[in-house]
Amino acid sequence: MVDWPHKEAMVMDNYVTGAAIKSLREAKRLTQEELAERIHVSAKAVSKWETGKGFPDISLLEPLAKALDVSVIELLSGEDIRNRNRAFNMLKSVFYVCPACGNVICATGEAVISCCGIVLPPLTHEPTDESHQIRMEFVEDEIYVSMDHPMTKVHYVSFFAAVSDQGVQMVKLYPEGSAEARFKRSRVGSLWACCNRHGLFRLTPPRTGNLPPMRNGKECAK
Ligand SMILES: [Fe+2]
Numbered sequence: 143m144v145d146w147p148h149k150e151a152m153v154m155d156n157y158v159t160g161a162a163i164k165s166l167r168e169a170k171r172l173t174q175e176e177l178a179e180r181i182h183v184s185a186k187a188v189s190k191w192e193t194g195k196g197f198p199d200i201s202l203l204e205p206l207a208k209a210l211d212v213s214v215i216e217l218l219s220g221e222d223i224r225n226r227n228r229a230f231n232m233l234k235s236v237f238y239v240c241p242a243c244g245n246v247i248c249a250t251g252e253a254v255i256s257c258c259g260i261v262l263p264p265l266t267h268e269p270t271d272e273s274h275q276i277r278m279e280f281v282e283d284e285i286y287v288s289m290d291h292p293m294t295k296v297h298y299v300s301f302f303a304a305v306s307d308q309g310v311q312m313v314k315l316y317p318e319g320s321a322e323a324r325f326k327r328s329r330v331g332s333l334w335a336c337c338n339r340h341g342l343f344r345l346t347p348p349r350t351g352n353l354p355p356m357r358n359g360k361e362c363a364k
Contacts, residue, residue, distance in 0.1 A: 157197060158206070158217050164192040166210040166217075180209040232307050233331045237342060238262040239300065246301050246336070248310050265336070267344040276335050276345040280327060285347065288322035289335055296339075303334040 167177050167188075174188040181202060190196040198206055207217040238247040240257035247255050247262070255262045268274070279286045287302050295317040303312040304325035311330075313323035325333075333345040 158191075158203065160192040160194045162217065163188070163198075163206070163210070166212060167192075170210060172209075177209055181205040232309060233305060235305050235310050236264040237303070237334065237336065238264055239336060244300060244338075246312065246314065248303070248312065265342040267334070267342045268340065270343055270345075271340075274335065274337055274340060274343045276333055276343060278333060278345060278347055281324075283327050285325045285327045285330060285333070286322070287325065287333055287335075288320075291321050291337065293317055293319055293321055298338055300336045300338045301334075303336075304330045305332045305334065306330045 167174070170177075172180075173185075174192070175185040178185040178188045182205075183198075183202070187196070187198075191198055203214050203217060207214045210217065232250060234250070236249050236251075236253075238249065238255045238257075239245070240247075240260065240262060242258035242260060245257045247257070249255065249264075252264075270276075274289065274291065277288045277290070285304060287304070289299055289302075291299050293299065293315070298317045298319075299315050299321040301312055301314050302321075302323040302325075303310055305311075306329035308329055311325045313325075315321060315323070321335075330347060333347060335343045335345075337343070
């Protein structure tokens with residue numbers, strides 16, 4: 143595993159930097175000559191890259207990354223993605239929704255997600271308002287989730303999700319259907335609802351007990 147000793151020197155815009163190559167090469171205890179030999183270029187070429195007097199050709203990125211024991215993405219980003227996401231936390235799962243086709247993608251860490259040619263931003267949840275209150279009820283070993291919300295073709299709840307430390311349960315919803323879903327109750331740490339017009343809403347359910355119907359964490363009538 144490569145140590146990243148000079149991360150601050152490895153910030154880049156769009157392409158691999160000389161600082162990143164130099165830092166990774168030194169971390170691997172390779173000379174410029176040794177690195178050059180591994181990727182079949184001259185030591186002078188490596189020296190030029192490291193001093194900012196040139197860039198490796200795009201066809202060299204893959205062999206260069208391999209020689210430096212990192213992925214191409216890590217080489218380009220200048221960050222140790224492998225270490226950062228190794229102990230990912232399911233409870234920090236992130237949702238992406240394609241505005242063109244409605245595709246819903248869930249990731250357990252930072253990612254560059256694109257769909258229909260659009261790079262999707264991660265959704266952040268909105269403050270709950272009167273029109274988007276998630277109602278939940280414990281029914282035996284399940285959580286029944288619903289929302290009083292239009293389900294028309296132009297304005298509807300597109301999915302419900304229940305996130306635990308073990309995984310994500312998701313129910314996709316469709317216009318003209320019901321804004322309701324059932325999830326296995328075990329270890330659920332957060333409930334999510336996505337409105338196609340107003341964004342993502344979140345509810346944290348109470349952890350224990352045989353609880354009455356809840357609306358945003360407070361007892362309510364059915
Ligand atoms: Fe809405």
